[in-house]
Amino acid sequence: MLQLQNVHTYYGNIHALKGISLEINQGEIVTLIGSNGAGKSTTLRTISGITPPRTGQVLFEGKPLNSVPAHKIVSQGISQSPEGRRIFANLTVRENLEMGAFTRNNKSEIASDMDRVFELFPRLKERVAQRGGTLSGGEQQMLAIGRALMSRPRLLLLDEPSMGLAPVLVDLIFEIIQNINSQGTTILVVEQNALMALGIAHRAYVLQTGAIVKAGDAATLREDEDVQKAYLGME
Amino acid sequence: MPNTQRYVKTGGIGFAVGAFFLWNYPNLGIGAALLGGLVIAALCLLYSAPLPDMIKAGLIAGMFGAVMTIVYGTDKPGVAIIAGMLSGLGAGLLVFQRSPQANPKKAAILGAEAGAIAGAWTALALLLTAFVIAPAAGVDAGEFAEHLSETVIFADALGLGSDILILLFAFAFSTLSAAILGAAACAARSLPLRPNIPLLAVIALPVLLIPLIDRAGNLLLLDALIPIYIFILLALGLNIVVGYAGLLDLGYAAFFAIGAYTTAMLSSPHLGINLSFWLVIWVAAAVAAIAGLTLGAPTLPLRGDYLAIVTLGFGEIVPILFRSLGGGPPSGTLTLRFFGMPIGIEQVDLTGGNKGINPISPPHLPFIGDFEPSNKIPWYYLLIVIMGLAIFFINRLRDSRQGRAWMAMREDELAADAMGINVVRTKLLAFSMGAMFSGFGGAFYGAFIGAIFPSSFDFSVSIILLCMVILGGLGNMTGVIIGGLLIQGADKMFIPKGAELFRDIANERASATGSSTVGVSALQDLTQQRLLLFGIVLVVMMLVRPEGLLPNERRKAELHPDDDTINSNSVAAEAESDPSLAA
Numbered sequence: 001m002l003q004l005q006n007v008h009t010y011y012g013n014i015h016a017l018k019g020i021s022l023e024i025n026q027g028e029i030v031t032l033i034g035s036n037g038a039g040k041s042t043t044l045r046t047i048s049g050i051t052p053p054r055t056g057q058v059l060f061e062g063k064p065l066n067s068v069p070a071h072k073i074v075s076q077g078i079s080q081s082p083e084g085r086r087i088f089a090n091l092t093v094r095e096n097l098e099m100g101a102f103t104r105n106n107k108s109e110i111a112s113d114m115d116r117v118f119e120l121f122p123r124l125k126e127r128v129a130q131r132g133g134t135l136s137g138g139e140q141q142m143l144a145i146g147r148a149l150m151s152r153p154r155l156l157l158l159d160e161p162s163m164g165l166a167p168v169l170v171d172l173i174f175e176i177i178q179n180i181n182s183q184g185t186t187i188l189v190v191e192q193n194a195l196m197a198l199g200i201a202h203r204a205y206v207l208q209t210g211a212i213v214k215a216g217d218a219a220t221l222r223e224d225e226d227v228q229k230a231y232l233g234m235e
Numbered sequence: 236m237p238n239t240q241r242y243v244k245t246g247g248i249g250f251a252v253g254a255f256f257l258w259n260y261p262n263l264g265i266g267a268a269l270l271g272g273l274v275i276a277a278l279c280l281l282y283s284a285p286l287p288d289m290i291k292a293g294l295i296a297g298m299f300g301a302v303m304t305i306v307y308g309t310d311k312p313g314v315a316i317i318a319g320m321l322s323g324l325g326a327g328l329l330v331f332q333r334s335p336q337a338n339p340k341k342a343a344i345l346g347a348e349a350g351a352i353a354g355a356w357t358a359l360a361l362l363l364t365a366f367v368i369a370p371a372a373g374v375d376a377g378e379f380a381e382h383l384s385e386t387v388i389f390a391d392a393l394g395l396g397s398d399i400l401i402l403l404f405a406f407a408f409s410t411l412s413a414a415i416l417g418a419a420a421c422a423a424r425s426l427p428l429r430p431n432i433p434l435l436a437v438i439a440l441p442v443l444l445i446p447l448i449d450r451a452g453n454l455l456l457l458d459a460l461i462p463i464y465i466f467i468l469l470a471l472g473l474n475i476v477v478g479y480a481g482l483l484d485l486g487y488a489a490f491f492a493i494g495a496y497t498t499a500m501l502s503s504p505h506l507g508i509n510l511s512f513w514l515v516i517w518v519a520a521a522v523a524a525i526a527g528l529t530l531g532a533p534t535l536p537l538r539g540d541y542l543a544i545v546t547l548g549f550g551e552i553v554p555i556l557f558r559s560l561g562g563g564p565p566s567g568t569l570t571l572r573f574f575g576m577p578i579g580i581e582q583v584d585l586t587g588g589n590k591g592i593n594p595i596s597p598p599h600l601p602f603i604g605d606f607e608p609s610n611k612i613p614w615y616y617l618l619i620v621i622m623g624l625a626i627f628f629i630n631r632l633r634d635s636r637q638g639r640a641w642m643a644m645r646e647d648e649l650a651a652d653a654m655g656i657n658v659v660r661t662k663l664l665a666f667s668m669g670a671m672f673s674g675f676g677g678a679f680y681g682a683f684i685g686a687i688f689p690s691s692f693d694f695s696v697s698i699i700l701l702c703m704v705i706l707g708g709l710g711n712m713t714g715v716i717i718g719g720l721l722i723q724g725a726d727k728m729f730i731p732k733g734a735e736l737f738r739d740i741a742n743e744r745a746s747a748t749g750s751s752t753v754g755v756s757a758l759q760d761l762t763q764q765r766l767l768l769f770g771i772v773l774v775v776m777m778l779v780r781p782e783g784l785l786p787n788e789r790r791k792a793e794l795h796p797d798d799d800t801i802n803s804n805s806v807a808a809e810a811e812s813d814p815s816l817a818a
Binding site: 048050069070071072073074075079080082086087088089090091098099100102103147151 | 636639640642643646647649650651652653654655656657658
């Protein structure tokens with residue numbers, strides 16, 4: 001479904017991604033794990049067009065995305081819950097969700113998608129008229145994911161969904177991610193919490209200083225000694 | 236004790252105002268200044284006292300009517316009728332703002348009460364003018380009676396021969412019309428209609444009647460009202476850029492200048508092009524919109540303070556450009572070198588330099604003919620039509636997809652991008668739409684004044700417009716209109732007329748006591764202190780009510796985060812108890 005072929009991305013002179021190739025198949029949950037500064041978020045920014053690649057190809061369903069501007073990526077079927085959630089703090093929960101459906105016009109479809117988001121996140125329904133900024137961290141994360149779902153993406157990009165959340169909420173969020181996937185949305189999730197991410201993903205890539213150092217089945221990588229040492233905190 | 240605090244604060248404001256007058260007008264006598272200070276302090280205290288909403292609404296709205304009556308009343312007592320209508324309308328709207336009613340009947344009663352209180356204030360001010368202020372300003376009873384019968388409309392028709400009868404009639408008319416308009420406004424607002432046509436009709440009624448009353452009473456209010464309306468139109472355009480899209484523009488007067496100069500160049504004998512105003516106003520708006528794009532394009536990556544600096548520079552460049560594009564020695568050849576090749580360009584006096592362009596052709600309509608500078612009524616109605624269209628259009632724009640894109644961009648540009656919003660387009664559209672409305676304003680201004688000068692488009696114009704938007708309530712059109720009415724009303728009506736009145740009173744006192752100091756010095760002239768007064772008002776406003784008089788809900792929430800403390804605490808607690816953060 002999505003292919004990155006030898007992608008190099010720069011921030012000015014800084015070489016952030018040094019030839020990344022990865023593939024995501026229809027219906028999968030794929031996770032990108034790695035430490036701080038490994039290039040996980042940059043990979044997502046490259047896919048979503050915010051920081052386009054300097055060389056290499058990004059293909060979505062066979063079509064190149066390299067020169068598609070960021071705001072058009074959404075209507076191609078990819079949406080993301082950005083790093084740090086970035087919900088609209090002064091808009092209500094409902095308005096945030098409506099904003100997620102900005103590229104769409106069919107009102108009845110939007111309404112039914114909103115119901116679907118409320119089914120996934122009943123907490124959001126309780127807070128529908130509350131301002132985004134007044135939600136707790138977990139609720140804000142739910143809102144960010146829900147908002148990304150409102151564009152009816154075929155591929156959902158999640159950047160650090162566990163960041164800053166209590167463990168019990170992390171479990172809940174990951175459960176919901178699996179739930180969304182089982183309803184047919186392909187998901188690429190970037191995580192520092194490697195244990196959780198490997199727990200729900202089908203496949204995984206390990207990033208280190210801008211390059212992929214390991215790839216494979218999530219279950220296999222979980223047993224991998226290097227991965228355990230570096231990212232799972234096991235000796 | 237929050238209440239005591241409020242009393243101290245408001246009493247303090249009253250005292251400060253009293254002291255200001257005492258210092259300012261020493262020859263009014265300490266007694267008069269003290270009295271004025273005491274009255275204002277009492278009003279402030281009354282306002283902060285726990286009174287029913289209708290009394291407060293009536294009090295606030297009535298104050299404006301009363302001040303208007305006092306400053307105009309000595310030579311034009313008929314103004315009390317317009318002041319009464321407007322304050323009644325204001326009271327009705329205000330009382331609904333403070334205590335919304337679902338039942339139109341109850342709303343009508345509440346509005347009538349508030350309106351009657353406001354109208355009574357205005358009427359009392361008329362009596363005060365008749366018996367205290369006019370004599371103090373040296374207008375004797377006979378002279379005042381003449382003013383009264385000249386300016387109070389219907390007085391002749393009703394055959395009110397005696398002055399006292401006319402005064403009583405004006406008193407009753409002012410109070411009654413205020414009560415009726417207050418009731419109508421409050422009742423109309425309680426109707427759950429969208430768009431609320433009855434409400435619009437109630438507001439439109441006095442607005443449309445003003446020129447007729449003005450003409451019947453020969454009040455000459457339109458001379459001040461039309462420029463006020465033009466500035467409100469400009470502020471509405473600026474509100475798109477600053478309020479909706481969140482782009483701080485400190486050079487907005489540039490677009491006003493571009494609109495006005497486009498009109499002047501295309502519709503005057505100056506360049507020999509004399510197109511019809513009805514065509515030129517569209518050209519002016521289009522040129523201003525294109526200018527908005529040219530400002531927007533290079534500033535795309537800039538935000539906040541940086542954008543403000545660039546727009547400030549733009550606002551300075553444009554009037555200078557108009558100043559230098561003409562007014563030089565007549566005819567001559569400017570030689571430019573293009574890759575060494577001399578090219579002669581005949582120098583054309585495009586803009587008239589410092590002298591500006593004069594005259595500009597007025598609009599022409601069948602039946603009415605050319606709009607005359609002496610008859611302001613067609614101008615007034617034309618401006619009302621332009622403003623009505625602008626308000627309608629901006630309203631629709633705000634509720635459209637584009638409006639939502641502006642809102643998202645204002646909140647968080649990156650997130651807006653991630654939602655699939657084309658941020659580049661959204662920004663450019665905000666600049667060009669905002670500029671377009673000031674193009675309309677500029678075109679009308681040029682034709683109305685009949686001449687334009689580069690000095691009319693100073694930095695101070697941009698700042699006054701920004702003050703109107705912020706004082707009224709950033710992002711809220713009603714707020715911006717009210718902010719505009721207050722600031723421009725003070726600037727063009729209350730302060731100059733008030734200064735005149737004070738000068739008359741001071742002169743009268745001086746001649747009565749045989750003192751040699753006649754009149755007031757320039758330092759004591761209220762008009763010289765208008766910027767000082769604005770400054771004080773702005774400082775106080777930003778401290779007391781930073782969201783503006785009628786805030787946009789979201790802005791209010793941003794500026795008063797205290798209400799959210801419970802939730803933000805829970806966020807902090809959650810982050811603390813989270814071990815994954817440390818990992």
